[in-house]
Amino acid sequence: SKEAIRVLVTGAAGQIGYALVPMVARGIMLGPDQPVILHMLDIPPAAEALNGVKMELVDAAFPILKGVVATTDVVEACTGVNVAVMVGGFPRKEGMERKDVMSKNVSIYKAQASALEKHAAPNCKVTTHQLHGFLLRFICLIGSNSYFAIRSQVVVVANPANTNALILKEYAPSIPEKNITCLTxxxxxxxxxxxxxxxxxxxxxxxxxxxxxxxxxxxxxxxxxxxxxxxxxxxxxxxxxxxxxxxxxxxxxxxxxxxxxxxxxxxxxxxxxxxxxxxxxxxxxxxxxxxxxxxxxxxxxxxxxxxxxxxxxxxxxxxxxxxxxxxxxxxxxxxxxxxxxxxxxxxxxxxxxxxxxxx
Ligand code: NAX
CATH class of the missing domain: 3.90.110.10 (Lactate dehydrogenase/glycoside hydrolase, family 4, C-terminal)
Known part of the structure; x- marks a missing residue:
């Protein structure tokens, strides 16, 4: 059987998160026979709602969902993840200047990039690249017991998506730039x-x-x-x-x-x-x-x-x-x-x- 892929969804208690996590758990993202482990991150005010989402994921009894991590701790959320979907961000509220929204999101993406860089554990199945300190990895199972690393795959959804992705890239220099994208x-x-x-x-x-x-x-x-x-x-x-x-x-x-x-x-x-x-x-x-x-x-x-x-x-x-x-x-x-x-x-x-x- 295939090795599970760990998929991080930030902002998982939000609107997009609520629509996205069941799709991932159903195999719409990575294929219907690819086991997944969901890592869901949100901020403390949303912790209870996040736990509710986790309860629903358990209740839905998705056959390919092999585990759920629901947390407000960015380090725990990022540990060992292979695919990261960055949905969490600060929304523009009425009366807010563009610069204020930018400033909030830049600091979120700077912090998350650095947290990823510093704290995520290398995947123990990858022996060559873990020395380089890359954090997010995509592991593919070939045959029964050999693996190769195809690096991390990160997509930023939260707005301003392109610029948040740029900040993430700048502050996570050990993640190859080819691995950081934004959603269009x-x-x-x-x-x-x-x-x-x-x-x-x-x-x-x-x-x-x-x-x-x-x-x-x-x-x-x-x-x-x-x-x-x-x-x-x-x-x-x-x-x-x-x-x-x-x-x-x-x-x-x-x-x-x-x-x-x-x-x-x-x-x-x-x-x-x-x-x-x-x-x-x-x-x-x-x-x-x-x-x-x-x-x-x-x-x-x-x-x-x-x-x-x-x-x-x-x-x-x-x-x-x-x-x-x-x-x-x-x-x-x-x-x-x-x-x-x-x-x-x-x-x-x-x-x-x-x-x-x-x-
Ligand atoms: P919601 O406000 O429903 O959800 C956002 C979630 O992010 C909330 O649960 C919030 O607590 C969480 N969050 C805030 N700061 C966080 C942090 N530092 N770490 C982790 N989680 C954090 O927004 P939603 O409708 O889900 O939209 C999410 C983002 O997607 C927004 O920035 C939105 O503008 C953007 N969009 C991007 C699109 C695209 O095509 N690229 C389209 C849809 C959407 O507008």
Whole structure:
């Protein structure tokens, strides 16, 4: 039988956490026959609620759930985890300045990064890398008794997601930068959903949209390379929609503003779709993207597409053997170029603001 994978969910007593942990325990994130041990972290005011979530996980009797750690101690939460989904954060409250929210979250992500670095125990099954002090590991069982380490997999969900991920990266320097990502898959999935609604086609037949940049309203949902599977083969989305005005305006703003529309309708922010997308993000990262398909992930920029290096920016990526790589060589027209630059500009400003909160 397979070795259990330890999955950390921070902010587990919150809305997204409540939707996410049963998905993980059902095998939606890592596969239906992959045993998991859930590590749930929240803060002391939420400790009782967190314990309630733990009780429900026990009550649901998930066959692949091999254990639950529910704690307010970051060290206990991080010990031995292989996959980390960072959902915990400080929400923007009415009357709060952007800088105040940034400052709260920067200090949370700085502290959690350092706590991970300093305290998490190396996985005893990994002998070569544990000497390097890496904390989070992904262990794969090959055959009956041999293991190899595919490093840690971290996705930051909490907003400002890209910048929180950047802070986590900066303050956990021994975790390879390739292992720290942020969630823009929800935006990607929203874009797929809008195209399929418009064309009255199955969402599973639409692919290769791109979310560029920040998980914020400056993100650029791009359909220039997206295709739809039809009975007469794959067709470009632009050809099938045949309405550039809609694609260049309403489609973009609908995806950008979808989070606000959900809050307006539900009085709470997106939760089930965020949780489901976080599962998609990790599943594709760990198990790979299908041939010919890419997804969007916020990753550390290497300067591809002239995006400034040193930002966590959402790109189209393919994944194989637990590693993502940015899809290269896509043509970027002038309209897109401006939008790629605008969202990069916002991320650079967020980075400056985040650093000013640190000093
Ligand atoms: P909730 O407020 O329901 O839950 C957040 C949880 O985090 C709470 O239980 C809180 O006690 C906990 N928390 C706060 N500080 C913590 C800390 N230092 N350590 C551990 N836990 C801590 O928010 P929810 O609706 O679940 O959203 C969570 C985050 O996801 C928010 O930052 C939200 O803005 C962000 N989102 C990101 C999305 C994305 O696509 N990247 C989409 C959905 C969502 O808006």
């Amino acid at each position: 898959r929800l935006d990607h999935n929203r874009a797929l959903g809008q195209i399929s609604e418009r064309l009255k086609l199955q969402v599973s037949d639409v692919k290769n949209v791109i979310i560029w940049g920040n998980h914020s309203s400056t993100q650029y949902p791009d359909v220039n390379h997206a295709t739809v599977k039809t009975s007469s083969g794959e067709k470009p989305v632009r050809q099938l929609v045949a309405d550039d005005t809609w694609l260049n305006s309403e489609f973009i703003t609908t995806v950008q503003q979808r989070g606000a529309a959900i809050i307006k309708a539900r009085k709470f922010s997106s939760a089930l779709s965020a949780a489901s997308s976080a599962c998609d993000h990790i599943r594709n990262w760990v198990l790979g993207t299908p041939e010919g398909t890419w997804v969007s992930m916020g990753v550390y920029s290497d300067g591809s597409y002239n995006v400034p290096k040193g930002l966590i920016y959402s790109f189209p990526v393919t994944c194989k053997n637990g590693e993502w790589s940015i899809v290269q060589g896509l043509s970027i027209d002038e309209f897109s170029r401006k939008k790629l630059d605008l969202t990069a500009q916002e991320l650079s400003e967020e980075k400056t603001l985040a650093y000013s909160c640190l000093s």
